[in-house]
Amino acid sequence: MRVNSLKVKNFRNYSELEVEFDCKRNIIIGENAQGKTNLIEAIYLCAFARSFRTSNSTDLIKIGEENCNVSVEAVSEDIDKKISITINNRGKKMIKKDNKFLGRTAELLNNLVVVVFSPDDLRIIKDSPEKRRNFIDKEISQLRPSYFEALRNYKDVLKQKNSLIKQLRAPGSESKMRDMLEIYDMQLAKYGSEIIKIRREFVEMLSEKASKIQNNISKGRENLEIKYVESVAAENILDEIINSRERDIYNGHCSIGPHRDDLDFYINGIDAKKFGSQGQQRTVALSLKLAEIQLAEMILGENAVLLLDDVLSELDRERQSYLLNEIEDVQLFLTSTEVNSELLHGMKEGKVFNVKSGSLV
Numbered sequence: 001m002r003v004n005s006l007k008v009k010n011f012r013n014y015s016e017l018e019v020e021f022d023c024k025r026n027i028i029i030g031e032n033a034q035g036k037t038n039l040i041e042a043i044y045l046c047a048f049a050r051s052f053r054t055s056n057s058t059d060l061i062k063i064g065e066e067n068c069n070v071s072v073e074a075v076s077e078d079i080d081k082k083i084s085i086t087i088n089n090r091g092k093k094m095i096k097k098d099n100k101f102l103g104r105t106a107e108l109l110n111n112l113v114v115v116v117f118s119p120d121d122l123r124i125i126k127d128s129p130e131k132r133r134n135f136i137d138k139e140i141s142q143l144r145p146s147y148f149e150a151l152r153n154y155k156d157v158l159k160q161k162n163s164l165i166k167q168l169r170a171p172g173s174e175s176k177m178r179d180m181l182e183i184y185d186m187q188l189a190k191y192g193s194e195i196i197k198i199r200r201e202f203v204e205m206l207s208e209k210a211s212k213i214q215n216n217i218s219k220g221r222e223n224l225e226i227k228y229v230e231s232v233a234a235e236n237i238l239d240e241i242i243n244s245r246e247r248d249i250y251n252g253h254c255s256i257g258p259h260r261d262d263l264d265f266y267i268n269g270i271d272a273k274k275f276g277s278q279g280q281q282r283t284v285a286l287s288l289k290l291a292e293i294q295l296a297e298m299i300l301g302e303n304a305v306l307l308l309d310d311v312l313s314e315l316d317r318e319r320q321s322y323l324l325n326e327i328e329d330v331q332l333f334l335t336s337t338e339v340n341s342e343l344l345h346g347m348k349e350g351k352v353f354n355v356k357s358g359s360l361v
């Protein structure tokens with residue numbers, strides 16, 4: 001899979017830009033705050049119809065403008081695809097593929113599969129469970145758009161149930177509301193168990209791949225195991241939701257389900273969240289990203305596009321070269337504030353772009 005070209009209009013600090021990329025290596029160089037990450041974000045937007053930096057889509061529109069548009073020409077499965085995303089100042093998104101409107105984000109996912117790796121990802125082991133859930137959710141959604149639908153339905157019902165629960169806390173609430181609760185619980189159990197089962201399967205595959213990579217990077221010293229921590233087993237979810245009903249009404253939110261799940265990481269059997277050194281935790285993050293790429297290749301039969309935002313400077317030389325060697329056949333976009341001469345020297349093919357104040361020079 002690769003991105004051949006990108007066109008943006010009024011996106012972040014870019015007024016207008018048209019650029020053709022190399023099919024292998026694209027190095028984006030510039031000082032701070034010039035628009036390097038914005039370029040990566042524009043490509044990402046065409047894969048997910050959302051940003052990896054903000055959930056507020058109007059932030060993406062250039063300040064003072066009414067709307068923005070980003071489009072890419074990409075190739076996957078040897079088929080040319082044109083993807084275009086327009087966002088207006090009310091936050092409404094219009095997604096087009098090959099000049100046809102797509103009604104649902106799920107139809108977009110899978111057309112352009114990207115793996116982004118930024119300094120934030122290096123902290124995934126230490127970060128909140130929510131960040132780790134987001135990580136697996138995004139990854140699975142790209143590879144299996146039906147998962148994205150289940151997740152969206154689950155989140156919608158959860159929101160409605162939480163708001164109903166708050167109303168039920170008021171004295172004398174009607175029994176009709178209780179009937180609604182029954183319906184929500186059935187739906188949560190249905191979507192929830194689907195989500196848990198797919199996550200289980202995915203984390204198992206991810207763990208297997210990441211473990212091999214961690215083993216290589218650590219020269220056989222570290223055995224990594226990733227475990228999916230289910231707050232409730234898919235098999236008992238409805239019973240557990242019903243059992244926790246009164247407690248949830250008392251607390252004002254729904255406490256059981258995949259929205260409370262997490263990932264655990266063990267290095268040689270020891271919990272890496274609690275006891276891993278910073279270096280070990282970074283290696284786990286790197287192993288995870290490389291495993292993501294391998295999984296995409298296994299499931300889709302072709303490589304994802306890799307977006308490395310400012311991450312090389314955070315890795316030591318050994319891990320840098322491991323990363324760059326491992327991704328020989330992957331189209332790469334890499335941002336950096338300085339030209340790393342060794343890196344450029346080692347690059348057989350590729351293009352270097354210099355970014356200054358929202359223009360490529």
Ligand SMILES: Nc1ncnc2c1ncn2[C@@H]1O[C@H](COP(=O)(O)OP(=O)(O)OP(=O)(O)O)[C@@H](O)[C@H]1O
Pocket residue numbers: 011012013014030031032033034035036037038039059060061062063310337
């Ligand atoms: N909606 C927007 N409209 C106009 N300018 C914006 C908008 N959003 C962000 N910017 C500007 O874009 C610039 C930041 O771009 P970006 O995050 O791509 O920088 P960068 O080159 O990656 O920098 P760093 O090296 O610090 O990561 C800032 O100057 C910021 O003010």
Ligand SMILES: [Mg+2]
Pocket residue numbers: 036037038309310
């Ligand atoms: Mg940046």
